[in-house]
Structures are given as C-alpha cells and as structure tokens.
Amino acid sequence: MTTTETSTAQSVSDAVTAGSHATDIARSGAATFRTAGGGADEARVATVVGAALEGIRSAIRDNKVTYEEFDAFKRWLISVSDTGEWPLFLDVYLEFEVEKVAADTQQGSVGTILGPFWLDGQAQLDSPATLPMRDDEPGTPMILAGQVTATDGTPLAGAKVDIWHTDSEGWYSGFAAKPPAGNLRAVVTADDQGHYEIHTRKPAPYTIPLDGPTGQMTLAAGWSPWRPAHIHLLVTAPGHRTLTTQLFFTGDPYLGNDVASADKPELTLDPQPTGNGDEVRSDRDFVLEAE
Ligand code: BEZ
Ligand code: FE
Numbered sequence: 021m022t023t024t025e026t027s028t029a030q031s032v033s034d035a036v037t038a039g040s041h042a043t044d045i046a047r048s049g050a051a052t053f054r055t056a057g058g059g060a061d062e063a064r065v066a067t068v069v070g071a072a073l074e075g076i077r078s079a080i081r082d083n084k085v086t087y088e089e090f091d092a093f094k095r096w097l098i099s100v101s102d103t104g105e106w107p108l109f110l111d112v113y114l115e116f117e118v119e120k121v122a123a124d125t126q127q128g129s130v131g132t133i134l135g136p137f138w139l140d141g142q143a144q145l146d147s148p149a150t151l152p153m154r155d156d157e158p159g160t161p162m163i164l165a166g167q168v169t170a171t172d173g174t175p176l177a178g179a180k181v182d183i184w185h186t187d188s189e190g191w192y193s194g195f196a197a198k199p200p201a202g203n204l205r206a207v208v209t210a211d212d213q214g215h216y217e218i219h220t221r222k223p224a225p226y227t228i229p230l231d232g233p234t235g236q237m238t239l240a241a242g243w244s245p246w247r248p249a250h251i252h253l254l255v256t257a258p259g260h261r262t263l264t265t266q267l268f269f270t271g272d273p274y275l276g277n278d279v280a281s282a283d284k285p286e287l288t289l290d291p292q293p294t295g296n297g298d299e300v301r302s303d304r305d306f307v308l309e310a311e
Pocket of ligand 2: 135137247250252
C-alpha cells in the first residue's frame with residue numbers, strides 16, 4: 021500500500037472498515053490476556069485523569085489555542101468516534117508508553133505493542149505449520165523458527181505462538197477487503213521441546229488508514245504514517261506471563277520512524293536465504309517469565 025493509492029480495491033472507506041471492526045474487538049474485551057479487569061479508585065482517577073487534562077490545558081495555554089482550533093478539535097474527536105478509530109488512534113500514539121511501563125516489570129524476551137489488528141479464534145496448527153494463505157499468495161516465502169523457554173532455560177513444551185501479519189501488499193485479513201478471512205494468521209503450538217517452525221510470506225510496510233481522522237491528523241502534522249514491515253506475536257505457556265511482541269526486518273526504510281513508535285533494535289530480524297528458491301529464514305527464540 022502506498023500513500024497515493026486510492027481505496028478502490030479495498031472498500032468505500034478503509035478507515036471505517038478497519039476502525040469499526042477494531043472498535044468491536046476493543047469493546048468486547050477479547051484481549052483480556054493482558055488485563056486484570058477494569059476499575060480504579062478515586063485517587064488514581066484523580067491523579068491520572070488530572071495529569072492528562074493538565075497536559076492538554078498546558079498545550080492550550082502555551083500555544084494560545086483559538087476557539088476555531090478548539091472547535092476543529094471537537095469535530096476531529098467526534099469523527100474519531102464516528103469512524104471507530106479510537107483503538108487505532110490510541111494504539112498509534114499512546115500504547116507504546118503503556119508498553120514501556122509494563123516492560124519495566126517483565127523479564128524475558130523484549131516485547132512491544134499489540135496494536136488494533138489482533139483477532140481471536142484463528143486457525144490452531146501444530147508446528148511445523150504453514151499459515152493459512154491463498155493458493156497464489158504473493159511475497160517472499162519465509163520461515164520463522166525457534167524455541168520457547170522459561171527464563172531458566174527450561175523448554176516450554178506446547179507453548180503457543182499466536183502470529184499475525186500483513187500480506188506482501190501491507191493488508192491485514194479481517195480489516196481490509198482484499199485478503200480472505202484468516203489469511204496469514206494462526207495460533208501455532210510448539211513441540212515438546214518448545215520448538216516452533218512457521219512457514220509464511222514476508223510482510224510489507226504499511227500506512228495506517230489515511231482516509232480517517234487518525235491518518236488525516238498525522239498527515240496534517242507532516243508526520244510519517246508508515247509502520248515498518250513487522251510480524252506480530254503473542255507467545256503463551258501455562259504459568260507464564262504472555263509475551264506480546266513484534267519482529268521487524270533489517271534494512272526496512274521505516275525502522276526508527278515507526279508511526280506507532282513500536283520498533284526496537286532488539287526486535288530486528290535478518291532473514292537469510294535457505295537455498296530453496298527465494299525462500300528466507302530467521303531463527304528467533306522466546307523467553308517467558310514465570311507468573
Ligand atoms: C499494528 O501494528 O498493526 C498497529 C499498531 C498500532 C497502530 C496501528 C497498527
Ligand atoms: Fe501491525
């Protein structure tokens with residue numbers, strides 16, 4: 021996907037299609053693997069909400085925000101709701117800070133943000149596995165393999181590797197019209213030594229939807245709307261803290277300038293040719309902290 025492409029191959033509005041689906045998922049609380057339930061006491065609400073409001077008030081004071089700008093801001097907030105883009109906006113501009121807070125207390129492999137495009141209920145496959153894909157799935161064939169262990173090195177038999185990523189044109193199944201449901205998504209069960217091997221296609225960089233308020237605001241500010249190509253992973257094993265992470269690719273032009281600020285040097289892969297046609301392979305182990 022490029023910044024100049026229109027949405028004709030996808031849907032009337034990519035932003036509304038992706039946004040409303042992501043909103044339904046967020047509203048359902050399906051991503052409960054990382055939350056311990058809602059609710060906060062009065063002091064916590066006053067402290068956190070008070071600090072957030074004071075940040076906005078100081079932006080108004082310091083920049084002498086006008087009524088025209090305040091009214092434009094109201095209209096923009098309403099359009100974020102209308103398009104269902106709250107999950108997208110929050111995951112692009114705020115989730116990485118929440119993830120940094122969480123990472124402070126997490127041992128084991130480096131994590132990063134979840135983002136709005138995870139889906140529950142995908143194909144359950146045993147390793148070695150080939151992700152569900154079209155017969156003529158475009159892109160470079162890629163193998164991702166490794167071992168899941170505990171922090172003391174014990175192999176985690178039967179660990180699960182939930183994986184999802186875009187196709188080689190930058191589209192996510194379930195959020196864009198082109199790839200079929202379930203394309204390039206699965207939950208892969210590792211073997212009795214925690215080894216996993218996943219056959220897929222290399223993903224591509226993509227922009228956040230540009231026809232919605234999050235993309236429009238990003239462009240209005242002159243910021244890059246691109247995410248470097250990446251593979252999302254949720255690695256789980258009973259009794260261990262879930263690892264939410266992404267893997268990026270060396271040489272990607274958008275590394276270091278990720279609109280979602282989620283790329284980290286520790287998460288970069290350097291896939292090497294396997295000698296089987298144009299297939300490449302990367303090995304990556306995951307270490308999970310005991311709960
Ligand atoms: C993603 O990685 O899919 C993503 C993360 C944050 C915002 C938008 C997309
Ligand atoms: Fe992504």
